[in-house]
Amino acid sequence: MSEAAVKTRAAEADALTQRLDALTLPEAGFTAAARADALARLRAMGLPHPRDEYWRFTDPRPFNAPLPQPIPLEETSPDSPLFTDRDRLVLVFVDGRFDAAASSDLALDGAEIDILSQAETRADHWAGALYGKLEAAGQTPVPRPFAALNTAVAADGVLIRVTGKPAKPVHIIHRRASAEADVSWHHLIRLEPGAELTLLETGMVGARSNGVTEVDLAPGARLNRIAAKRAGHQKLGFSGIFARVDAEAAFKNFELSVNGTLMRHEAVVEFVGDDAVAHVAAAVLGDGRTGPFHHDDTVFVTHGAERCESRQVFKKVLKNGAVGVFQGKILVKPGAQKTDGYQISQALLLDDDSQFLGKPELEIYADDVQCSHGSTTGAIDETALFYLRSRGVPKSRAIVLMILSFLADALAEVEDESLREDIAERLDAWLTRHA
Amino acid sequence: MLKINNLHAKLEDEDKQILKGVTLEVPAGEVHAIMGPNGSGKSTTSYVLSGRDGYEVTEGSATLNGQDLLEMEPEERAAAGLFLAFQYPVEIPGVGNMTFLRTAANAQRKARGEDELSAGEFLKLVREKAKTLNIDAEMLKRPVNVGFSGGEKKRNEILQMALLEPKMCVLDETDSGLDVDAMRLVADGVNALRSPDRAFLVITHYQRLLDHIQPDVVHIMADGRIVKTGGPDLALEVEKNGYADILAEVG
Known part of the structure; x- marks a missing residue:
């Protein structure tokens, strides 16, 4: 190793030590062992660096x-709250x-809801076996x-175990x-066989945030999760x-992601039973005019069972120097026959200053599968724009x-039409403000 | 109504002159046809009139009821009463046909200082017009032109025309890609919209559309100019003898 490289490594180790020293570990109960394990794992792997394969497009420093850095509180929101x-x-x-x-009362038919900070000290809590495992x-x-860091230090979160089909969604608001x-939360969502839940997550996140959600779906369970957190x-x-x-x-x-200087969303999905379905999708809007914008979606889907269907659908609208990143992988393990995997990542660049970096990956070890990906970067179709204008629609x-x-x-x-309409309205309002 | 005088235009990026002095007047209540061989400048005329990007007018004028069209944005031309029925209507996935139609109609009303239509009023109006044009209500729910057949796309153009009630309608090769029945349906739609205070400019390669939409005047266009103007018989002459004779005659 060269002298310079040795120095760099030493500086990185230093950064990790400083970061870890600045942490306050919560009073842990049933999560204590998982937190200690996560901290040990973090020490072993170190903090990420642009040298790392999956951080080449997003500088983690x-x-x-x-x-x-402190960020002043937002005075007012230009949008009405969602959902x-x-x-x-x-x-x-x-x-x-x-x-x-x-908050609402935690009682919900068909579900058991606890708050991590309150439930920690309870003996034999179901969440003890799941926290940090996935x-x-x-x-x-x-x-x-950063996910390991989260498991180690997350101060709070929700623990939801669903046994039935609750009549209403659970809505987490930040x-x-x-x-x-410096905000961190860690949610655990466990759906028992045949259970169903719609989980909404919205609101304004802190100056720096780190949120991890572990989702454990038993056979036949269905989870619809819709997140539209505001980064400001x-x-x-x-x-x-x-x-x-x-x-x-x-x-x-x-x-749904709008604004934010530096955002990294990772989604890691593994199929462990046959005939299951997983769709991960995102709509991302960034306008560099109101501050730097860099948004990274990094997805890893592992097909470890037969006849499962996965979809990755990522769309980014970028302007005024905004940067979008998509790294999506489909891994098909040996024996995961009849896998149906698909991913599409597309960016609409509204000017010449914006940038989209895409890295689709397929790694396939089974011979009877259908896997494909598409990635495009383009501008607004001038013919279609003219068509609309020729009908009197202002530019x-x-x-x-x-x-x-x-x-x-x-x-x-x-899937839900009224939730979809709410999101479409939010998109429309943002786009109109940033036209 | 529409007055085009000595209109010259070229592609913005190239030096190639496409229109070389088009002069033409369409009075209210009349239907004029422009016929001409490929590359004569027919479609360019429609694009320049409606304000499509990529063309540069180098000389001449075009006015609609005295208003200078060439100074306006495409949406302003639409609000002033100009309508272009596209040769290839554009598919816009994810935007409902109904949303599109209402946005367009209300944008024009707003530009003219008229009250906007409520969703309910608009729905009633669309249903009424769609029925007369034999348009399935299902088609209105689908995204703009997505998955529409050639005939459906053209009928959707005519439906837009019926809703927006323009003064001057330019139809750019509306017959292309249509079978005989679809063409008749589209022509019926156009004929239903004929009125003393509305004019039409029908651009076509072939005479057969003019069997269904009877023109008052036929213009022959060649090499960026109107080279001959006559009555409906001129279209029949083209159908019978092709363009070669006429072009030879006008030199």
Whole structure:
């Protein structure tokens, strides 16, 4: 190793030590062993570096600072809150801590809901066997240091075990109370055989945030998760979702992301039973005019069972120097015959300054499978734009319609029509403001 | 209604002159046809009139009821009463036909200082017009032109025309890609919209569309100019003898 390389490594080790020293570990109960294990794993793997294969397009160093830069609280939101005009069970987190007074009663027919910080000390809690397990399993073959960090230090989160089919969705809402909060949460979602749940997650995240959700779907379970967290400007955020999908289960995940200086969303899905379905989709909007924008979706889907269907549908709209990244992988293990895997990642660049970096990967060890991917980068179709304008639609509105048209495939992944309409309205409002 | 005078236009990126002095007047209530061989500038005329990007007008004028069309954005031309029925209507996935139609109709009403139509009023209006054009209500629910047959796309153009009630309609090779029955249906739609205060400019290669949409005046276009103007008989002459005779005659 050269002298320079030795120095670099030493500096990185230093950064890790500083980061770890700055952490306050929560009072742990049943998660203690998992947290200690995660911390040991993090020490062994170190913090990520642009040298790492899966960090080549996104410089992780801003995440590595011991503490985030304070970001002033948002005064008002230009949008009305999402999903509020329906019956829901609301769970509010302020700077990553559960706020019981602002939340609904936790009782829900067909589900058992606890709050991590409150349940920690309880003996024989179901979550004890799950906490950090799927995250740890998701570290192979690609290390995910920020997810390990999360498991070690997450202050709070929800623990939902669903046994039936609750009549209403569970809605997690994030709020900010301090400018400098370094927020982390860790949710565990376990659906028992045949159970169904719709999980919504919205709200404004902290100056720096790190959220991990572990999803464990038993045979025949169905989870629809729709996240539309608001990054606001200048924020740094990491989120990881780790899903284990058993036979005939269905996992549908949709994320809407707007704004944010540096956002990295990782989704790690593994099929462990036959005939299951998993769709991960996202619509991402970034405008560099209101602050730097870099958004990275990194997805890893492992087909470890037969006849499973996976879909990755990612659409990014970028302007004024915004950068979008997509790294999507489908791994088909030996014996995962009749796999049906598909991924599409597309970027609509609204000017010459924006950038999309895509890395689709397929790794297939079974011989009777159907796997494909597509990735495109393009501008708005001038002919279609002219068509709309020739009918009297003003140019700015015509552009919004064309962008909504571009995003339609991702939005179609939201099954519920009224939820889909809410998201479409939010998209429309953002696009109109940023026209 | 529409006055085009000595219109010259070229492609923005190339030096190739396409229109070399088109002069033409379409009075209210009349239907004029432009016929001509491939590459004569028929479609370019329609694009320049409607304001498509990529063309540069180097000389001449085009006015609609005295308003200078060439100074306006495409959406302003539409609000002023110009409508272009596309040769190849564009598919726009993810945007509902109904949303599109209502956005267009209300944008034009707003531009003209008229009240916008509510969703309910608009739905009623669309259903009524769609029925007269034999358009399935299902088609209105689908994304704009996506999965439409050639005939459905053209009928959708005519439906837009019926809803937007333009003063001056330019039909760019509306007959292309249509079978005889579809062509008749589209022609019926156009004929239903004929009125003393509306004019049509029908661009076509073939005479057969003009069997169904009877023109008052026929213009022959060649090499970027109107080279001959006559009555409906001129179209029959083209059908019988081709363009060669006429082009030879006008030199």
